[in-house]
Amino acid sequence: MSATLDFRNTNALWGSVLVETLARCGVREAVVSPGSRSTPLTIALARHPQIEAVPVLDERSAAFFALGLAKQHRRPVVLLCTSGTAGANYFPAVIEAQESNVPLLVITADRPPEMRDCASGQTIDQQRLFGGHANFYHELAVPEPRLDRLAYLRQTIAHAVMRTQSPAAGPVHLNAPFRDPLPPIEDASVRALAGQIGDDFFAHLDRPAPVGAATMAWAAPMTGRGVIVAGPAHVADPAIYAQKVSALATMLCWPVLADALSPVRSQLAAADIVTCYDAILREPQVAKRLRPEAVLCLGGWPTSKVLRGWLETSGAEVLLVATSAANRDALHGRARQIIADVESLAVTGRRADDAGYRAAWQQAEVRARSQFDVVLEKEKALFEPKACWLLAQHLPKNTPVFVASSMPVRDVEYFWPATKRQQAVYFNRGANGIDGTLSTALGIAHGNRPAVLLTGDLALLHDANGFLLRPKLRGSLTIVLINNAGGGIFEHLPVAQFDPPFEEFFATPQAVDFAKLCAAHDVEHVLIRGWPEFSKLIATLPEQGIRVLELRTDRKHDAARRKQLLADAAEPVRG
Template structure:
């Protein structure tokens, strides 16, 4: 019974396209672990084993974030599953497909204080798209057919918009050893599930075209755009003469188009009171929640009509500013919508502002690197083959502010729940089939997921990690509590960690970069394994550094416009 049951589960996943699995090892998951190991030996899947459940979950998240194909995540019974929780929360909000398969004690060992037994029923609550309790292994054919169907249906459900994690809970009785090797039924039924197709009819398209005609419009391109959606958006914007305010996670930055605007965060921070010429009549929002908080106030204070392309139909507009929400992807919307006529001067004004910002967004003249210079060095050295993973807190904000790459980058960030947990593990998951992955993180996020470095050591993954070491939580210096009594104790939280010793612990190559020249040299060199680049910065100078950029921008705009 057990052997057949495991074969049905794993073969069902293979039939739907499973490529990668991550195991956090334990006793109750023995039959699945051995079956997955067999599939890895037969080169049918890639298998990764991580003894730290929290790291394992973020590692799986990284793989799924890069491939957009569900990754199987397996653990034993008890508190092991609880350590998956942060990554599952991120996957739910970011719409990343995961199959979370927790193994469990059988019903007769629940709620009677049996060892390593907790209530795993709907364990992740609303943080998963669905929960299914799988049946115990049985000889009954109806049970086998049900297992086959529900496994394949769950895989497809994880990918269906809105994508997200599916939780399967599998109880097992002892003995836990299947008969090996597993034999898979070549005639096991494969199910085909047709995706939902949204409709953008001609009548609505024509109505919107007429509404947008001869209006000053902008497109806010948020995170997680598709390549084809970006292409259609750029084509429409070029023909219509509309600027695109490109979030760094839209993956539009670096593309060859004068319609792309990257300076919006700095522009909004200097205030638009004297820049009425840039106020739009129409705003089209695409993608998920943008990085720049300044856009929230912009939308709230705007008198423009705001159209939100809510592809996942989950009303995820935390600004609460959308006048119209359309259940459409960027690809469908901009492919069907006819270009509109717009004054030639509208786009030119935005291009002028972008040109002014580009002229001042230069590396500092002083010898020592600062945190904005690190982002500029990345923009000047990385190329379209690069995967850039950016930590939350200050790194992603700095990337949003000053990243102007010369070619488009594959940029990732855990912007669903916006936490600093699992940063290293997620980046390593993204790196598994790449030789050109870069992680930009701060010292606190680096310390928080230090265990994740073991996966790089174990699987010989190739990644460069830039650790901006300002000895504490830099973002709090920008918040109202900055300068308050006991600020350093409860917010600054200096750790005084020795990055070089951590590198030694995980057999990583360690480098110290204090100049722009040194950092660029390190970034241009081939990535041969795990490399950690420490960039020491001064946390106390961070606020003034960024204020100086804004003030310089303001002066140049006042002078030239």
């Protein structure tokens, strides 16, 4: 009999069998939202020695914290809540998990069937609550103290864990009804089952089936005018991934355009990749001269709208390599898709080298990067793009970095250079929203190396309840806060010229005192006065706690400067 099983009553036994099955299937983390109906599972998770259960008050924050943990560990994380609207607050993170292939096992506790549709408190229709955004849905049976029902539970939970990872990673939803009594009040009749559940009840779960990636062959077109687009990707081993991309580039004789959210940007030398393509391709004549005949896209489509537009109009043959079977061709071009890991891709066929084409890309890269470096090196004012440029150079090697959506991810895309400093870059780019920015970053930081979050003010405020996680955090998170009093990305959109209503309804200015917000949560706050201070603070990260480094910038001024800097970087490549 497993020592983790709880025979005090039916619900206690049901919950402990469920949680022991999770543990045998490799689950090591659970995020628990407080509530009553989920009591049997909360107690079982809290007492299991192999599972770290973290209570988080706000359900939306809890869901994104679990998402961050799953991103960090690349394994399923359990997310548990009570009945009613609690599970609805998980929806944004469930969508992100589905869009970005992150394994989450969401368990929503529920009233039993006889208490539904009769105005019973805290009861809503939870059937298929997340619709098509779950890999798999099942409502568990109401607990019964019977061996055959426990065997059903064991098999169903093992299957649910498997479905979070196969055939593609993503969220799974289990709805779990419980009758009273919810706490483990003693029921002597359940004790009789203790002698019927031996060690062999779970033994087969300790031997997971081996998973191996099959080699996928691609007959590459014989052209030297091809490019490899290394798009956003979370991978198990960034170094091996980057080596594979480098090997593909050597074999094909094609340049590598490395998205800032690809491991390639922080693993390969500057001479081996192109990082300034967004600026380079803004010059129409250069974009035309560099037009490819073939494209190999690895991972997701790139962040850069300029690059995507250039690919769309090129008419090139495109091969998409992705681990998901979902349609990844947002450009609707001449694209084929291979469902495979990049590491398992084998290229066949003859190669056709075009040294002039590769040289043109590299020359354009050197000129544009030099323009960026010269301008940003001289910049004394707190200009937003310089923050990510300095982070790339001064952060300790192997630092986990979470990049918020909207303007921060675009500044990283534009200005983060190739460094070979092996920073692990994380992001929520499945649905591209700002939901759960702080909570996801805390999930990345929990139990990890000292981590960094680069965010704007609105994204941080949108998830300010994430600060409630501070007492639970094992490790540290340094938040680089670009406070430009509003939504800076909207300054780059055509709607910016229509004011009113632009400033109030799109830029949505805020006047929060972040020092006071941090003080309310016992979080360290530093108002950055200059770049030397900033560089010093990011070079050595604290071992524990949350620290906010606030940079107050001028949103409109920086938007104009950013546009000019990108235009100036494109100018020298015309020749």
